[in-house]
Amino acid sequence: MKQYLVIQVARFGDLVQTKRLIASLTARGDGDVHVLVDKSLKSLAESVYPQAIIHGITAHATALDAKSAMRAILIDNRKAFDDLASIGFDEVYNLNFSPLGFRIAALFDPETVHGHRWKNGQEIIPEWAAMAMRWTGNRRLGINIADFWAAYTSPMLPGPQINPPAHPKGGGPGIVLAGRESRRSLPPQELAAVTAVLAARHPGPVLLLGSASEASTGREVMNCMPTALRERTRNLAGKTDWKELVEIVDSLDVLVTPDTGTMHLAAHLGTPVQAFFLSSAWCFETGPYGEGHTVYQAVQDCLPCLETAPCPYRIKCLTPFSDSAFPRFIATGKPEILPQGVTVFETAFDPLGLTFRPTHGIDMEQEARGAFRRFLGSHLGVWDAAIHPFDTTLAEQLHQPKDWTTKPKKTVY
Incomplete structure (x- = not known):
């Protein structure tokens, strides 16, 4: 073997x-x-x-x-x-x-x-990674990291076969308190407002999840809640090991989260994700993998950014999430009240792997991203270039001469 x-x-x-x-x-x-x-x-x-x-x-x-x-x-x-x-x-x-x-x-x-x-x-940096370093000049056209890593082998399993379609499990909502990068996280008051909307939709306990360092954030979130919701809420930050976290996430109706490891665990388990992406988080790179997930993506011109650099714009990507209309939009789905600066995306798949389709708001790069994905799919041999031709200028931008000697991988879809 x-x-x-x-x-x-x-x-x-x-x-x-x-x-x-x-x-x-x-x-x-x-x-x-x-x-x-x-x-x-x-x-x-x-x-x-x-x-x-x-x-x-x-x-x-x-x-x-x-x-x-x-x-x-x-x-x-x-x-x-x-x-x-x-x-x-x-x-x-x-x-x-x-x-x-x-x-x-x-x-x-x-x-x-x-x-x-x-x-x-x-x-030695491989050609596939070298190409990625070239396209990161425009991260809005990037592909999901799970698909990028999978492309090192051939054949790749089709994307829809990786994680189960998401569905509510009956255990109420789970709330991830913060991401590893602080600018990706909603402040306690905004997080409490979103939690209230989803708690009204899903009966059962509301479980706050995070590390021990986020226990105080959990208390702040609870302090922003109305009394009835606070009584339903349990602050589990720092109180779960890996086994317990898996069991909890696998029981939830929905997981509310920034771009976190717990979000990816939920997608792995088929638990529906409602994610908010801002600052350095970009759903086309690291969004939840699978069918049935939603991302509220901040779409300011400066995004996605590098969190290692200070923000010169006072984190303006947070502004739409702080608007009182944002939780009302989650509650009603009325497009006319969605704050400017947010696009709502649903997970979807194409021959290359995971992508997202906009359901509310504007995706200014949708056409360019489609051309980019067709090019990469053709390079990897998973997209028929004869049926879906790609823009040859992308080849000029992303290939170096020696890249052309690399045989495309073949994947059956």
Whole structure:
């Protein structure tokens, strides 16, 4: 039997978004699929990927001081690296553009490595990733990261087969209190207003979800609620382990969330997502994967931005979500009251993978994005260029001469 290894030592959301690649390798049916993760995510990975063999290493060591972190990464991981090197993998998929990712890739014959490789002491960036670096000059035309990673293999499982269609589970609404990037999150008052609308639609408890550091945010949200809603609400921030989080999210009627790992977990489980994307979050890159999800996307000219840089516009992308008309729109669906600066998108699929169709508001890049997706689909061999021709200027912009020597992958849809 063949042995496949997927290296995904990034964080929670990235782990779940690797599903299309892992599912595509598993569907081959000719070997074992191994997944390497940060050991803090090992139990979650075992839940999300029960068909895979999960390996854990210390990749982040965020709870350790600098000296202990260095020891954990360079010394304590040695046995895990030795064990991996001894397996004799037929194919290795390194998804992480990071110093650690390249060093892990160096354990293996570079000819077996897809993605970022280490060869003769040099970091080798694959052509597919190099193309992506070129198109990130206009991130509004990007593709979902789950589809990007899956394109390292062939054939890819069709996008609609990856996650189950979403449907309410009967357990009431869940509210994710904050994302890892602070500017992506709604303030407590706005979050409480949205929660009130969805709680009126879904009976049962209202569950606030997050890490221990967000427990105080949960209390602020509850303080903004009317008394009756507060009495239905439980602040579970910092009170769930991975197993409990999976069970809770799998029981919900809906998950209200910014762009978070919990959002991707909900999509994996088929729990409906109502997501708000602003600041650096862009649904076409990292939106919930599957049928039956909704994203309220901020569409200011400056978006999506880089959160590492200060915002010169006083986070104006938050303004539509702070408008009292926003929760009223969620309650009524009346297009005339949707605040300017938000477009409502529903998840959809095309031959390339996940995309979004606008249901309210304007998608100014819809035509350009369609041309971009046709080009990438033709490059990968999943879109018939004879039937759906693409704009050749895109090839001139995104290809380098040596890219033309790369044979397109073939995927059956």
